[in-house]
Amino acid sequence: MFDFLRVASSYFPLEIKEVIWVDDNLIISGEAWSFSTLSVWRVSKGSELLFTCWDDPVEKGLMRLVGLSLENISWININQPIDPSLIFTDGSRLDVFSSFAQDPWVFRLPSGVTYVGNS
Secondary structure, three states, X not given: OHHHHHHHHOOOOEEOOEEEEEXXXXXEEEOOEEEEEOOEEEXXXXXXXXXXXXXXXXXXXXXXXXXXXXXXXXXXXXXXXXXXXXXXXXXXXXXXXXXXXXXXXXXXXXXXXXXXXXX
16 A cells, blocks of 8 residues: 555646535545545544544535645555555645545546555
8 A cells, every 4th residue: 555655746746626425425636646535534634634534514615625636645654554644735634534444545547547545
């Protein structure tokens, strides 16, 4: 999975053109790329928690991501390459906490290569 970080980062920055939140499915996408997850997640900036998947209304927070770019990706815990942390150009980050192996996160790169996490 560490090759995933290297390969994905070769495409950055990736502009976010759309964010969809439907039935606990988060989809962030742009020109020929997408990231999706059914797991729990949070968006923070520095030490401030901005919003989580359980906030009401979460859509308002998510819309602030449109127009930003994904500029980096890392693991929440470097010793456990399961939970991705997407870092955006405004310094905020989306941390995804993989909850079930049968509900993996999926990152489709502009090349068409698709990574499926925690599977």
